[in-house]
Amino acid sequence: MARRVVLLHGLWMPRASMAWHARRLRRAGFVPQLFGYGTVTGGPAAAMPGLLARLQEPADVLAHSLGGLLAVRTLQAHPELPVGRIVCLGSPLCGSAAAVGMARRPFGAASLGRSARLLRRGCRPWTGPGELGMIAGNLPMGFGRFFGGFSDPNDGTVAVAETRLDGLADHVVLPTSHSGLLVSKEASRQALHFLHHGRFAPPA
Known part of the structure; x- marks a missing residue:
């Protein structure tokens, strides 16, 4: 039987993303x-x-940015859910410096809305039964870098360090931007490999 994968989008994005x-x-x-x-x-x-x-029946998860935070928080609150593997694309699971910077500005706080708290705080270390993998980018193209004050590798919105939550089964960094993760063939290849094997593939 074909495996079901629930896909979650990120901040300010439609599900069509x-x-x-x-x-x-x-x-x-x-x-x-x-x-x-x-x-x-x-x-x-x-x-x-x-x-x-959506997660009451067996499924895997593929989530971009804020969607990864939502998925991980949900699974941490409900570890009984039958979710096998979770792949996050550029999710700041350790908290987002860009969100912290935006929240200090009146217009920025409003634009983050009710997602601000989760973006700023991130998630606890992963101890769930499912295997959690992270695909991060290191091409610094995105307006988030103006708020995050990044000095280390980042994808223009999220720093690579912000994606390294304790408890990950695997982590890979690709030469792509935050939004580029949505259409990256290599990100897709790596996500599929993790969903099949619980680990990312060696570099192509």
């Missing part, structure tokens, strides 16, 4: 399901019940 990865998953024999939620007006608290309903 994960459609390219959904097509790649479908071609690889998975059953992708896009999960949409209000990232600003609703936030994680409003999104969690819907995500819980």
Whole structure:
């Protein structure tokens, strides 16, 4: 039976932003399901019940940015959910310096909305039963770098160090930007490899 993969988008993005990865998953024999939620007006608290309903049946997860934070927080609160593997794309699981910087500005705090707290604080170390993998980027192209004050490798929005949550099964860094992770063939290849094997592939 084909495995189901729930896809979660990031901040300010529609669920269609994960459609390219959904097509790649479908071609690889998975059953992708896009999960949409209000990232600003609703936030994680409003999104969690819907995500819980989607994850009552066995599934894997592929999530970009804020979507990874939402998935990990949900699974940490509900470790009984039958989720096998989780792949995050550029998710600041250790907390986002860019979000902290934006929250200090009136317009920035409003633009983060109800997701601000989760973005600033991140997640606890991963101890869940599922295997959690992270694909990070190190091409610094994105306006988040103006708020994050990055001096170390980053994807323009999230620092690589912010993606290295304790408890990850594997971590890989690719030469792509934060938004580039949404359409990167290598990110797709690595995500598929992790979903099959619980580890990322050697560099191509």
